[in-house]
Amino acid sequence: MKRMLASLAGLAMVVLTLNGCGKEEPTAATAQAAPQDVFEWKMVTTWPRNYPGLGMAPENFAKAVNAMSGGRLKVKVHGAGELVPAMGVFDAVARGAVQMGHGAAYYWKGKSPAAQFFTAVPFGMNVQEMNGWLHYGGGMELWREVYAPFNLVPFAGGSTGVQMAGWFKKEINSVDDLKGLKMRIPGLAGEVFQRLGGVPVTLPGGELFTALQTGSIDATEWVGPYNDLTFGLYKAADYYYYPGWHEPGAMLEFIVNKDTWESLPPDLQAIVTYATRAINQDMLDEYTARNNSALKELVDKHGVQLRKLPDDVVDALRIASKQVIQETIAEDETAKKVYESFQSFRADVMPYTAISEAAFLEIRGDD
Secondary structure (H helix, E strand, O other), X not given: OHHHHHHHHHHHHHHHHHHHOOOOXXXXXXXXXXXXXXXXXXXXEOOOOOOOOXXXXXXXXXXHHHHHOOOOEEEEEEOXXXXXXXXXXXXXXXXXXXXXXXXXXHHHOOOOHHHHHHOOOOOOOOHHHHHHHHHHOOHXXXXXXXXXXXXXXXXXXXXXXXXXXXXXXXXXXXXXXXXXXXXXXXHHHHHHHHHOOOEEEOOOHHHHHHHHXXXXXXXXXXXXXXXXXXXXXXXXXXXXXXXXXXXXXXXEEEEEEHHHHHHOOHHHHHHHHHHHHHHXXXXXXXXXXXXXXXXXXXXXXXXXXXXXXXXXXXXXXXXXXXXXXXXXXXXXXXXXXXXXXXXXXXXXXXXXXXXXXXXXXXXXXXX
């Protein structure tokens, strides 16, 4: 953490120096807030407070911003249910009840169907490709366009990488085994699951274990071994399936109330911007380091049955995914605009991914 903060502080100094070059007249934001002013923000999240990975990203962001700003911007993090319910984050930040939030855009598909494309698209892009689209392919500009009517400014807020397909109380041997199955699975993937006869349910993470244990749901996807072990999901279901067809590059978000954002002077805006970029990468680093040891513990210590989804099930999910996406964009012009950008970038980046990352994994070996 100390190394990360030191790197962030150095990066911020470079950014601030560059921002200052050639500028003689103060901006409107500078006039509104003198450098000595102190800003105190509240951040609400959809995760339990201090939850590994997901919940620590907001905490790490708050520490980084405080250090980089010399205490001029202080962020107090509140976990799910402390100030607002887990699924109340979007509305709380939009109306200005709090200044900032951390969650996942697909939770807000009821606000805008286009929001789903900024978290995960079934059979879509992995985390490297998602980051490329957002920061160098026009994705972030579209994200901000989608959120502008809600008085929100979004930032990429971390990625877990490819997730697991989920926990099931029974084996999945065919598409028929999905029929009637109640599964916690949000976003576009939930609609795909429903298309194949399943019953999708949206629940915050803190409710998953109880719902699975009591039989309120028959299956759940969450994140991956690192987080799933923490929640003890292995105590409620025996079968753990991969690959994560539904969330190949799950992207989280930081959201800031637009009026709050515009009240910040440029140097603090730069600090927030680059702190989110650092946390976005740091989360992936953490999951890369922790997932495999957690998976070994689940299998070797707790006897979890690790299974690969049958090919015919994956094929059916892929076909249904295409149908659901086409229907979604046919009904919403904004969703269509976002998906066309997403799909164009995906098509452009896939050939190189095939001869670089994918090709290397094929030849790497296991020794």
